[in-house]
Amino acid sequence: MDESVKRNIYRVEGFTCTGCAATFEKNVKQLPHVQDAQVNFGAAKLTVVGEASIAELEKAGAFEGLKIYPESERSAGRKEPFWHRKATIRTAISALLLLTGWLLGAQYGDENSLSVFSYGLSILIGGYTLFLKGVRNLVRLQFDMNTLMTVAILGAAAIGEWGEGAMVVFLFAISEALESYSMDKARESIRSLVEIAPNEALIRRNDQEIQVPVDEVRVGEIMIVKPGQKIAMDGKVITGASSVNQAAITGESVPVTKDVDDEVYAGTLNQEGLLEVSVTKRFEDTTLAKIIHLVEEAQAERAPSQAFVDRFASVYTPLIMLTALAIAVLPPLFAGANWAEWIYRGLAVLVVGCPCALVISTPVAVVTAIGTAARNGVLIKGGIHLEEAGRLSAIAFDKTGTLTKGVPTLTDIKPVGSLPRDECLIIAAAIERGSQHPLASAIIRQANHLGKPIPAAESFVSLTGKGAKAVVNSTLYHIGSPRLFEEILPGGMDQSNRQEIATLQEQGKTVMLLGTKEEIIALFAVADEIRETSKQALQKLHQLGIGQTVMLTGDHQATAAAIAQQLDISDVDAGLLPQDKREAIKRLINKHGHVAMVGDGINDAPALATATVSFAMGGAGSDTALETADIALMSDDLSKLPFTIALSRRALAIIKQNITFSLAIKAVALLLIFPGWLTLWMAIFADMGATLLVTLNALRLLRITN
Known part of the structure; x- marks a missing residue:
């Protein structure tokens, strides 16, 4: 293009x-x-x-x-009020004319001209737009519900069933109104998101505070947010402190404390303090704008069950027309049956065969579920991912930043050689300043507390999945996992070091070694605190019937096992490189079928891409998390995971119920055709009832909360 x-x-x-x-x-x-x-x-x-x-x-x-x-x-x-809509007014007039025709028929007999005239006007006014669509589709040989209804109503009038034709028009109009209402209701979740953020922001320009439309605010400008006001733009706090309610973005009910250098998001509520915020994103690039865009795109993506319904309806509708034609024509032609009676039965087949309830059964459930998830801080990026989340039988977790807080603390420093403890720490910090590994930050923070200068490291090289090496004070040092030193030391590690490492790992700590190619100089133990929500989330997953939970980590087996035991995780796969995690996911899929991977959306990309459905933690403010995963948990709250699976299962159940009910009611009604028990108005009432029930059933998803 x-x-x-x-x-x-x-x-x-x-x-x-x-x-x-x-x-x-x-x-x-x-x-x-x-x-x-x-x-x-x-x-x-x-x-x-x-x-x-x-x-x-x-x-x-x-x-x-x-x-x-x-x-x-x-x-x-x-927005146009329901009672001001032209369709509503036409339906109301049609209903009055239908009632008038019925009263005249009761007074003067069904065949009187006034009654027929009133029914005819009711059909014309109530079915005006229906006939326009139906006739146009009939000419083009496009068979949909409008075509079916048009043929049925005109056929009823042709055989003198004016009253039934008018009743069909009226009931069909109500059915259409219900369908429109249900989709409007389902869209309200997203519409409410659109309205969350203010239209204007208070900006300081040229030493003056002025209200500026959000689409005119530039990146880098200073936004003033007073207590009780909603934050209009994404940004970073430069002055002030406050608690901010982020429920609109993350679904967290507890306000979050914001201080200098903390990020804030458009659409969130500043509660008590005055904040000055440096704007970091244009309005169309804010986290809220991206959520709205991705959710709306997700609603356009067809779920597998919806694709099935669409394929089925494309065959079902012309088949119903052929069936109706056969019922209307064959008995009179070959069995000498009454033409009017069998044409009437054929028309009833057309009416009851209208696939309204079937067609709406899936999209209204998918749209409602995705909107409900968004309101609760979960971004589901399509109907297919919604359905897959409901079928999961195993879930794999990254450890750091997912099950744990991802903010490691240095707990032990054990010199092995002659160098003193503080010098070992400074050398380690010098190397780790070039590293992006989460554990590096713990060493650097502790070294900074010493108040001593940290020398520059030269020739830094990252050793993927193992550690790093660099020249410090003219000596080449390595820092990394025990596996790294088993490889580089000529005779491997001695037994005493192995025993010390094992003891620390059994305490749930991650051990890093500092040394040269000839000897180990020091052992560093780092602990990463488990999230408060992790244990509860794992318990809920087991209650939901997720039989297999697996931790995939690059950490040592003993460390990972200690954390897994605390969280009641059923299996641990440790010491993995990124490509190893991908292979582990493949093995899980071969064994269990539907497998999820939960990570931070930045690391573990191969595993996230391989899993049946992937979850990213902490999507708020993270572009990578929003783009990488199929489902983003907008807060760092693992309790959103069982909520999402429960919502997905409920949505799947409702979709299956709706499809089954829609087809069952059609089958029952069609069986009533042959003994002649089904009238036209009963047929449309059955169809309208089915539409109403599948709609109300789907809207139950709006009530689900975390």
């Missing part, structure tokens, strides 16, 4: 069904200067590649009365 071609995104109001969204997309693609278009029904958004005015787009959606406005524009002022 030519990158110079404009790509515009719009929000759409007025969608009533997936079929209408598909028709609108097709109409937009046919506009003169549009190269491509894509409709996201779940998020009610339109992406246009090329040029098209709002007027042209609304004309393309005129069949549905769609309203289009730019993505950046807030929708609150554009």
Whole structure:
């Protein structure tokens, strides 16, 4: 695609069904200067590649009365009350005319002209947009629910069943309204996210504090956030301290203390102190904006069950039309049956065969579940990942930063040679200043507390998965795991060092050695504190029936085993390099089928990519975590993991219930056709009832909280 071609995104109001969204997309693609278009029904958004005015787009959606406005524009002022909508008014008039026709029929008989006239007006007014879509689709040989309803209603009128035709129109209109309402309700979770952040920010410019629209705020400007105000932009605190409620982003109910150099996010609430914040991201790049974008994209991605329903409906709808035609024509032709009676039964097949409930059964559940997860600080990036999370039988965890806090503390320094303790620490810190390993920070922090100068290290080389080496004070030193020194020492380590290392590791500590190619100089033991939520989260996972929990770590077996025992993790795979973790995930998939990997979204990328579904910890503020994982837990709270799995399982169960119920009610109604017990209004009532029930069933997902 030519990158110079404009790509515009719009929000759409007025969608009533997936079929209408598909028709609108097709109409937009046919506009003169549009190269491509894509409709996201779940998020009610339109992406246009090329040029098209709002007027042209609304004309393309005129069949549905769609309203289009730019993505950046807030929708609150554009929302049309339910009772002011044209479709609602037409349905109300149709209902009054239907009631009038029934009263006239009861007074003067069903065949009187006034009653028929009233029923006819009810059909025309209530079914106006339905007929436009149905006739157009019939001409194009496109068979959807509008085509089925149009043929059924016109057929009812043709055989003199005016009252039943009017009843079908009225009930179908109510069914459409319910479908529209359910999708609006499901979208509210995301709409509420859009409205979280303020439209303006208080910015200091030229020694003056002025209110500036958020899309005009520049990176580096100073934002003033007063107590009780929402933070408008992502940034870093430069002055002040306060507690900030981050529930909108991370789902954490407890406010987080923010001090100088701490990050704050758009849409969060400053509670008590005055903060001065240096803006670090443009409004469209904020964490909140990315969450909204990714969730809306996720709603457009079809879940496997939805793809099945769509394929099924594409075969099912024309099959229903052929069945209806056979029922209406074959008995009169070959068995001398009454034409009017069997045409009526054929029309009832058309009505009861309408796939409304089946078509909406999956998308409303997926959209609702993804929105509910987002409100609780979990970002699920597609229906497929939602379903996969509900099927998990084993979960693998990275240790550092996932099960533990990832902020290691130096607990032991044990000199082995003649060098004093402080000098060993300074040499180790000199080497580790060039390292990105989490354990390096513990050594550097402790060395800084000595208040002595740390010499510069030369010729630094990182030894992946093992440690590092560098020249300090003209001597080449190595620092790293016991495995590294088993390799570089001519005769390996002596027994006393091995025993000391084993003792420290049994205490759950990670051991690093400092030395040269000839000898070990010192042992350093580092402990990483286990997160408060880890043990509780693991217990909940076991209660959910996750039988296999595995820790994958580069740490030593004894250290990993000590932590695993505290957390009741069923298996440990230690001493792993990144590629080893990937192979471990492959083995787990071969054994258990559906396997998740939980990591920090930055390291362990090969393992995250290999797993059936990947979870990243602490997605808030981390672009890498948001991009890497299938599901991002926005806070560093592992309790979000069992919540996500429970939500996914509930969503899967509801999808299966909806599909089963939709097909079962069709099957029962079709069986009632043959003895002649099913009337047209009963058929549409059964379809409407099914639509209502699958919708309400899916909306139960809105009530789930962590």
